[in-house]
Amino acid sequence: MLDYVRTENEGAHVSKLSDEISSRRTFAIISHPDAGKTTLTEKLLLYTGSIQTAGAVKGKGAAKHAVSDWMDIEAERGISVTSSVLQFTYQGKCVNILDTPGHQDFSEDTYRTLMAADSVVMVIDGAKGVEAQTIKLFKVCTLRHIPIFTFVNKLDRETRDPFDLMEEIEDVLGISTYPVNWPIGCGRNFRGVFDRESRRVIAFQGDGHANATKKVTEIEAELGSPELDELIGADNHATLVEDIELLDGADSAFDLDAVLAGKLTPVFFGSALTNFGVEPFLRGFLRMAPGPKPYTDVLTESPVDPVGRDFSGFVFKIQANMDKRHRDRIAFLRICSGKFERGMAATHVQSGKKLKLAVGTSMMAEDRAIVDEAYAGDIVGLFDPGIFSIGDTICAGKDPVQYPPMPTFAPEHFARITQINTLKRKQFMKGCEELSQEGAIQLFRQVGTSTESMIVGVVGVLQLDVLERRLQTEYGVEVRRQGLGYTQIRWILNDRSTYRLGDLKLTSSTCRVEDMRGNRLLLFNSPWDVNFAVEHNPTIEFSEFGNISF
Numbered sequence: 420m421l422d423y424v425r426t427e428n429e430g431a432h433v434s435k436l437s438d439e440i441s442s443r444r445t446f447a448i449i450s451h452p453d454a455g456k457t458t459l460t461e462k463l464l465l466y467t468g469s470i471q472t473a474g475a476v477k478g479k480g481a482a483k484h485a486v487s488d489w490m491d492i493e494a495e496r497g498i499s500v501t502s503s504v505l506q507f508t509y510q511g512k513c514v515n516i517l518d519t520p521g522h523q524d525f526s527e528d529t530y531r532t533l534m535a536a537d538s539v540v541m542v543i544d545g546a547k548g549v550e551a552q553t554i555k556l557f558k559v560c561t562l563r564h565i566p567i568f569t570f571v572n573k574l575d576r577e578t579r580d581p582f583d584l585m586e587e588i589e590d591v592l593g594i595s596t597y598p599v600n601w602p603i604g605c606g607r608n609f610r611g612v613f614d615r616e617s618r619r620v621i622a623f624q625g626d627g628h629a630n631a632t633k634k635v636t637e638i639e640a641e642l643g644s645p646e647l648d649e650l651i652g653a654d655n656h657a658t659l660v661e662d663i664e665l666l667d668g669a670d671s672a673f674d675l676d677a678v679l680a681g682k683l684t685p686v687f688f689g690s691a692l693t694n695f696g697v698e699p700f701l702r703g704f705l706r707m708a709p710g711p712k713p714y715t716d717v718l719t720e721s722p723v724d725p726v727g728r729d730f731s732g733f734v735f736k737i738q739a740n741m742d743k744r745h746r747d748r749i750a751f752l753r754i755c756s757g758k759f760e761r762g763m764a765a766t767h768v769q770s771g772k773k774l775k776l777a778v779g780t781s782m783m784a785e786d787r788a789i790v791d792e793a794y795a796g797d798i799v800g801l802f803d804p805g806i807f808s809i810g811d812t813i814c815a816g817k818d819p820v821q822y823p824p825m826p827t828f829a830p831e832h833f834a835r836i837t838q839i840n841t842l843k844r845k846q847f848m849k850g851c852e853e854l855s856q857e858g859a860i861q862l863f864r865q866v867g868t869s870t871e872s873m874i875v876g877v878v879g880v881l882q883l884d885v886l887e888r889r890l891q892t893e894y895g896v897e898v899r900r901q902g903l904g905y906t907q908i909r910w911i912l913n914d915r916s917t918y919r920l921g922d923l924k925l926t927s928s929t930c931r932v933e934d935m936r937g938n939r940l941l942l943f944n945s946p947w948d949v950n951f952a953v954e955h956n957p958t959i960e961f962s963e964f965g966n967i968s969f
Contacts, residue, residue, distance in 0.1 A: 436758060436794070437726050439513075441710045443796025445753075446568075447517040447533050449560075450542035451550035455572040459542055459691040460518045464507060466698050504751060504798045512705050515798050528736070531809060531825050531858065533559050535735040535753035535798065538566040538708045541684070542691075545571045545578030545605065549591045557592050564681045565712075567594065568704050575690035577606040582665075585686065595683045597673055599703050600696070601662055602688040603655050610651040612688055612696050613659055615666070618642060620659070621699060622650050679709055711796035714755045716820040723756050725795035729816030730757035730765065732799075734807050735825065737857045748803040748853065752813060755822065759793040768812040768821050776801060776813075809858050829963060830861050830876025833903040833942065834883055837872035843896050844871060850894035851875075855935055860886055863932035863940065866920060874932055874942070876908065905930065907943035909952070909961040915939060924955035 450456040505516040517532045533539065539560050543549060560567055571584060578584075585596045600612040603620065611622035619639045640647045642663065647656050677683035685707060689696020713722035714733075723731065736751035765774050793799045801807070810825035838847040851873055855862040861876040877883055883900060890896045911920075920931055920939055929952065930942040941961075943949045953961060 433726070439758075439794045440725050440796060442511060442513050443515065443711050443794060444512050444538075444705060444708050445515040445517070445536055445711065445796045445798070446538040446540055446704075446708060447529075447536035448540045448542060449529065449533070449553065449556040451544070451547075451552040454542045454544040454547070454550070454553075455691045456542045457518055459540075459570060459572065459697070460505065460516055462691050462694060462697045463514075463516065463701055464505065465694075466509075466701060504800075506798070509701065510705060513797070514705070515796065517798070528858065529556060530559055531735050533563070533565075534825060535733075535751075536565065537710070537712050537796065538568065540704065541567055541569045543569060543571050543584070543588070545573045545581075545584065545688070546576060548579060548584055548587045554591065557594075561594075561681060566678050566681055566707075566709060567684045568708070569596070569684045569686045570691075570700055571602075571686060571688045572691050574602050574605050574609045574688055574695060575693045578602075581662075581688065588684070588686070594681075595677070596686050597678075597683055598666060598686045598688070600687055600699060601659070601666065603651050603659055608652075608655070609690065609695065610655055612699065613642065613663060614699065615663070620647060620651065675707060678707060711755070714822055717823050718819065718821050723820055725756045728756040728820070729814065729818075730759055730763065731755050731812065731814035731816075731820045731822075732759075733822040734801075734809055734811045734813070737803060737807060737809060748805070748856075749800040750803040750807040750811075752799050752801055754793055754795050754797050754799065756795050756820075757815070758795075759790075759797070759799055761789070761791045763815060765813050765815045766819060767806060768814060768819055769808070770806060772806065774813070808856070829908050831878055831906070832880050832883070833874060833876050833905045835872055835874055835901045835903055836886070836898045837901075839897045839899055841871060846894045847871075847890070847896045847898070850890045850896055852935060854886060854889060859889075862935050863942075864935075866931040866933060866939075874903065874930070903942075904944050905942040907946060907949050909941050909943070909949065909963060911939045911941065912960040912962050913958070918959065923952070923959065925952050 448456050448460055505518060507514055507516075517536055533556070541553065541557065541560075543553065557567070569588065571578075571581070581598070581602055585598065588594065588596050598615065600614050600621075602612055603610040603622075611620060613620050617639075619641055621639055640650055642660065651659070673685075674683055678685060685703065687696060687700040687703060689700055691697060711725045713724060715721070716723050732752045732754040734750045735753055738749050738751065759776070761776065763776050765776050766772070767774055790799060801813075810822075812821045814820050836851075838844060848870060851860075851862050854860055860882060863874040863876060864870060865872075865874055875883065875886065877886075887898060887900060890898055923931075923941075925931075925941065926943075926948045928944045929948055932940050932942060934940060941952060943952070949961075952959075
């Protein structure tokens with residue numbers, strides 16, 4: 420009898436665990452800068468009741484700023500420079516949004532964030548179509564074969580013909596499209612969308628202002644009905660009938676399996692700024708988007724069942740000083756399997772250390788709340804005592820798992836930064852090291868020089884502006900920045916006891932450096948300098964890649 424009760428309780432536990440995990444929807448939003456990605460994120464929060472007033476991203480001087488843009492520099496410049504994590508519930512689904520920087524200078528942060536997503540929402544400017552940064556980010560998504568949903572934005576402005584936009588998505592990105600709804604006009608003539616599944620027109624009536632605090636009223640009417648002439652205008656009605664006939668004749672049937680395999684993207688039209696089409700998009704997305712997918716365990720090279728395995732996850736982001744009062748560090752963990760419980764015992768796989776996960780937090784940009792439990796698919800913030808690195812695995816249970824390392828980028832721009840006030844050397848080093856641990860910069864020390872100046876490597880120049888600002892505001896350190904002309908970087912893979920760094924035959928412009936883990940590297944001004952080093956040091960093994968995470 421006791422065994423029966425135990426089995427019954429275990430079955431109920433597994434059933435609840437399965438229900439919780441299957442309700443999770445974790446997705447990242449990507450776009451070219453200014454396509455409206457962060458504004459769409461705000462409106463999703465508005466519709467779900469997570470916030471009461473949306474502050475669209477604007478330039479300097481705007482009174483309100485996006486919830487997900489929480490850094491001072493983000494509010495000031497009107498751009499996103501760091502990934503934000505936002506969570507809300509809607510129609511029985513627990514939704515985790517990963518809002519990413521659109522600016523190419525912060526693409527490394529975006530790439531890492533995409534590793535934590537089960538699907539992607541791609542926002543496209545209806546007037547500009549597919550842009551450069553969208554193409555780069557799309558390629559990362561295709562490598563992971565994750566579903567991609569497209570939201571064509573800014574229909575409240577004059578846009579390109581929707582048929583041309585669909586063709587461009589297919590030609591440039593190489594993915595098939597299926598319009599879930601179809602726009603009725605654009606700009607001042609934008610009247611709503613036609614839902615292809617319900618075969619009804621959803622006309623929108625709002626106050627016409629951006630960032631309206633109230634939900635837009637939806638009015639449904641059937642295609643071809645006389646009242647539709649009054650609702651959207653006779654010309655719009657006639658054009659819509661023609662467009663839908665073309666779509667129905669050209670499109671094959673909707674294939675959800677192709678969507679889940681990343682071969683077909685459902686396309687939605689709307690305007691995030693004026694709320695048009697946002698809620699229909701949200702409902703359609705949640706209906707089609709997948710729950711948590713299995714990640715591969717590199718120890719066994721087999722997928723980890725999100726329901727059938729104990730708690731495990733990986734760190735995809737580290738953020739220092741989210742709470743300026745406490746100068747804390749938060750490690751963002753994507754839960755891949757099982758259930759997180761506050762106070763549970765776990766193992767930091769890379770170091771083998773046993774941990775007690777005393778506090779976990781859920782995020783709404785910089786706002787946070789302590790959570791007692793979370794499930795596979797969720798993102799939790801763990802207080803980092805200084806042992807976590809990007810890509811680290813944390814797990815519980817007898818059988819350890821380890822997830823693949825995060826992709827890293829070779830820096831493309833270099834600068835020397837020097838503290839102005841020599842009395843603040845400790846704060847200078849702490850700030851540089853902590854921002855390096857975040858993955859925001861790569862930090863190098865020139866061999867034979869003091870630590871009053873450091874060499875910084877970044878993917879994009881704007882990261883250097885952010886570095887200066889954060890050192891000043893978060894650590895109270897002002898720095899002097901000097902651009903350096905290095906364009907190439909190579910890690911030295913040989914055991915350091917087998918050679919002397921000073922004895923290497925290099926050009927006079929080549930710089931010998933070490934990273935913060937003691938790895939030796941060379942910085943070069945040109946490919947010719949690289950070839951010289953390779954030819955004149957045949958016993959040295961050079962690599963374009965290295966594990967630069969802390």
